[in-house]
Amino acid sequence: MFDLFPEKGQTDLHIKYDAASGLKAIVAIDSTHLGPALGGCRFIEYDSTELAIADAVRLAQGMTYKAALANVPQGGGKAVIIKSPNTTNREAIFNAFGEFVEELNGRYITAIDCGTSAADMDIVKYHTQHATSTTTSGDPSPYTATGVFSGIQSAVRFKLGRKELTDVHVAIQGLGKVGSRLASMLYKAGAQLTVTDIDEKKCQAVAADTGANVITPSDIYSLPCDVFTPCGLGAVINDTTLKQLKCQIVAGSANNQLAKACHGNILHEKNILYAPDFIINAGGLIYASLNHNGQNTQSIFKRTCQIGKTLDEVFSRAKFNNQATVDVAIELAEKKLLH
Numbered sequence: 001m002f003d004l005f006p007e008k009g010q011t012d013l014h015i016k017y018d019a020a021s022g023l024k025a026i027v028a029i030d031s032t033h034l035g036p037a038l039g040g041c042r043f044i045e046y047d048s049t050e051l052a053i054a055d056a057v058r059l060a061q062g063m064t065y066k067a068a069l070a071n072v073p074q075g076g077g078k079a080v081i082i083k084s085p086n087t088t089n090r091e092a093i094f095n096a097f098g099e100f101v102e103e104l105n106g107r108y109i110t111a112i113d114c115g116t117s118a119a120d121m122d123i124v125k126y127h128t129q130h131a132t133s134t135t136t137s138g139d140p141s142p143y144t145a146t147g148v149f150s151g152i153q154s155a156v157r158f159k160l161g162r163k164e165l166t167d168v169h170v171a172i173q174g175l176g177k178v179g180s181r182l183a184s185m186l187y188k189a190g191a192q193l194t195v196t197d198i199d200e201k202k203c204q205a206v207a208a209d210t211g212a213n214v215i216t217p218s219d220i221y222s223l224p225c226d227v228f229t230p231c232g233l234g235a236v237i238n239d240t241t242l243k244q245l246k247c248q249i250v251a252g253s254a255n256n257q258l259a260k261a262c263h264g265n266i267l268h269e270k271n272i273l274y275a276p277d278f279i280i281n282a283g284g285l286i287y288a289s290l291n292h293n294g295q296n297t298q299s300i301f302k303r304t305c306q307i308g309k310t311l312d313e314v315f316s317r318a319k320f321n322n323q324a325t326v327d328v329a330i331e332l333a334e335k336k337l338l339h
């Protein structure tokens, strides 16, 4: 099992089984160096417990980098609740999970992620203060979209030498909470949009609002465009899609866009500028952290707009050193963690 842990650092793993509710939860804490670990809680099905642990560990490490580069006072952590195909007692599961988070004594702060909602976090919050993204603390997605917008502006300035997004062709994959908001922001900035989602209704709604061209999910990778913006699932940059991409920039909100670490280097070799996901999608974390620490929405918004500046630095260093942007970003994050 220890093969699942990163080569560097110290990760601790907490596992809880509660027979009464059926809760099977894993919390991975990758770092508390800069503050309590903060990261979402996934509630999805896994093919094996080992895969669930691997997911929690990998995502927790990503949160450490994300928090370090976003300059928020948090470490990296993540929770996974293994969902069974016949789960019916959701409330009992989140009650038990809240007790579990409380037992961790503030080393881990939980939030929403795939398969969890603000209503679930309300249940968790009943048992512990160490929970955010409840119905009262609000949805972080608008901040994530704002950060991605700022990141796309940075990438377009750097790669295409264009100060404005007017007529820049952006292809958005996934029109959920982040992708649909981002589409609207890009439309207002004058970008030309092509969009896709496995949910046809979401495509039609965004097309009606923005005049976007709609294509099928399988056609998005080979579409000639300036910016490919993954806002659906992870691992969309992989051995198959790398052969298809005809974009100049990859910049989107999805977590873990690179299926393998080496895919960042292949993007670099192909001269495609990659905005590392754990920098560009940090708006949600910035919101969750600063909101949890009592800051107002205006200052949170201002901090989110600085994501582009962090990317400016990463892009410049990567060019200067002829390195993949993701490698530069990891180096910068690790430097911050040394202090």
Ligand code: NAD
Residues within 6 Å of the ligand: 114, 140, 141, 142, 144, 173, 174, 175, 176, 177, 178, 179, 196, 197, 198, 199, 202, 217, 231, 232, 233, 234, 253, 254, 255, 281, 282, 284, 285
């Ligand atoms: P969401 O679930 O609201 O939306 C995802 C959308 O992607 C859905 O509409 C879904 O139908 C679509 N989709 C799934 N597979 C697809 C495919 N193969 N092709 C096209 N569309 C597909 O999620 P969200 O909150 O909008 O988040 C989007 C991504 O950004 C996720 O990877 C998430 O982990 C990441 N992220 C989100 C936030 C946030 O604040 N919401 C923060 C950081 C990272």
